[in-house]
Amino acid sequence: MKNYKLIIQYEGTKYSGWQSQGNTTNTIQAKLEGVLCKMLGQPVEIHGSGRTDAGVHAKGQTANFKADTKKTKEEILEYLNTYLPQDIGVVHIEEVPLNFHSRLHAKKKTYMYRIWNSEIPNVLDRRFLYHCPQKLDIEKMKEASAYLIGQHDFKSFCANKRMKKSTDRIIYKIDILKIGDEIQFIFCGNGFLYNMIRIMVGTLVEVGEGKRKPKEMPTIMEAKNRELAAGTMPAQGLTLLNVQY
Amino acid sequence: MKNYKLIIQYEGTKYSGWQSQGNTTNTIQAKLEGVLCKMLGQPVEIHGSGRTDAGVHAKGQTANFKADTKKTKEEILEYLNTYLPQDIGVVHIEEVPLNFHSRLHAKKKTYMYRIWNSEIPNVLDRRFLYHCPQKLDIEKMKEASAYLIGQHDFKSFCANKRMKKSTDRIIYKIDILKIGDEIQFIFCGNGFLYNMIRIMVGTLVEVGEGKRKPKEMPTIMEAKNRELAAGTMPAQGLTLLNVQY
Numbered sequence: 336m337k338n339y340k341l342i343i344q345y346e347g348t349k350y351s352g353w354q355s356q357g358n359t360t361n362t363i364q365a366k367l368e369g370v371l372c373k374m375l376g377q378p379v380e381i382h383g384s385g386r387t388d389a390g391v392h393a394k395g396q397t398a399n400f401k402a403d404t405k406k407t408k409e410e411i412l413e414y415l416n417t418y419l420p421q422d423i424g425v426v427h428i429e430e431v432p433l434n435f436h437s438r439l440h441a442k443k444k445t446y447m448y449r450i451w452n453s454e455i456p457n458v459l460d461r462r463f464l465y466h467c468p469q470k471l472d473i474e475k476m477k478e479a480s481a482y483l484i485g486q487h488d489f490k491s492f493c494a495n496k497r498m499k500k501s502t503d504r505i506i507y508k509i510d511i512l513k514i515g516d517e518i519q520f521i522f523c524g525n526g527f528l529y530n531m532i533r534i535m536v537g538t539l540v541e542v543g544e545g546k547r548k549p550k551e552m553p554t555i556m557e558a559k560n561r562e563l564a565a566g567t568m569p570a571q572g573l574t575l576l577n578v579q580y
Numbered sequence: 581m582k583n584y585k586l587i588i589q590y591e592g593t594k595y596s597g598w599q600s601q602g603n604t605t606n607t608i609q610a611k612l613e614g615v616l617c618k619m620l621g622q623p624v625e626i627h628g629s630g631r632t633d634a635g636v637h638a639k640g641q642t643a644n645f646k647a648d649t650k651k652t653k654e655e656i657l658e659y660l661n662t663y664l665p666q667d668i669g670v671v672h673i674e675e676v677p678l679n680f681h682s683r684l685h686a687k688k689k690t691y692m693y694r695i696w697n698s699e700i701p702n703v704l705d706r707r708f709l710y711h712c713p714q715k716l717d718i719e720k721m722k723e724a725s726a727y728l729i730g731q732h733d734f735k736s737f738c739a740n741k742r743m744k745k746s747t748d749r750i751i752y753k754i755d756i757l758k759i760g761d762e763i764q765f766i767f768c769g770n771g772f773l774y775n776m777i778r779i780m781v782g783t784l785v786e787v788g789e790g791k792r793k794p795k796e797m798p799t800i801m802e803a804k805n806r807e808l809a810a811g812t813m814p815a816q817g818l819t820l821l822n823v824q825y
Binding site for chain 1: 589590637661666670671672708819
């Protein structure tokens, strides 16, 4: 038995997410398992570093699966990329120790949320951007984002109201970059709660619009109440960039 | 009567090109004319700086149309972007003198051809790239491209065999950039013949693969024979970047 680690890219537009909570098989995980099963002639379970929601993209999702095969890793990679749909691709494969688990051993994850902040459209990148025509104040959003860095209880930024496990997380870094008319929010943390990044970005955008003040952030966080933060931003702006081990 | 100049972005994937030679209405031009006609209540003809083929994209196609309207240019821009399909967008509008013609007055056009030169796929940008797994020799392609610069008869690189007009064109500049695993070919010229860029890139790629030598380029050009150049590259890698007046 061997354990393989994969790095996977996908455009999430058409999918119900990495792994569905319901019965649908329209997930990235199901597509990968389908091709691996076809290749190996037996059911294979693939473990992602975490779920990405419906519509969220990935440049570096990480997953692992165990299999007993004589194929080389190059052959597995080629087979996967031949039979996967065009919007899913495997960019790296390596053999890892049998005890490696892509979710349990993940140390840091980096996500990017992209906003197109202009009145004119961005046609070519539209699938990966959220279009916000109203000008956002970058400096105010940077000031607000500083309050989120560090170890905190992020319950106010968690969409799962029945979350029983700890809602403590560490955010190591938040970069807010302005590149032409595009704003990129880059979050690096030890893990993120359900919809956490999309709710944080929604709240930062309200700061950027002048609807909230940067210094409200600690109050929102300390309340541990989802009602105080802003709405959840659309999935299409979000991309999982990489997972570190 | 006023004359408006538009700068237009589109993802060409689903379209039969800027303007079809046949009967199809599945063209960028037809979509724009349809929305303008709806807005103005009368048929409108829009003139592009040139045709782009089926599947070719644009970041800065330029076109003009004449209309008698009380709407401001901001209102026209907003109307267009509200009713155009998501894969077509107008990024700029201005009023120009009545005698301005986007095709006849175009001085320089810049096109980019993008190749993804890696064995692993590029999922997120796949619609705008041609995937070539075999490693290409950039220096050899640069050496070959230098022969194309200047004023020449480009008949060997023209797909229209019954072309009766002059096949002389000027290429001002060719840049070949390597950005990670991507190769960008950027062509600036006073105009390009039917399929000319895709045939030039096809020929340069054969140089990059080692199938041809750079010094064969003048021979190909002097022969004025389409048979001597390489095949036409797929449309999806090509983007019209801008048109200068």
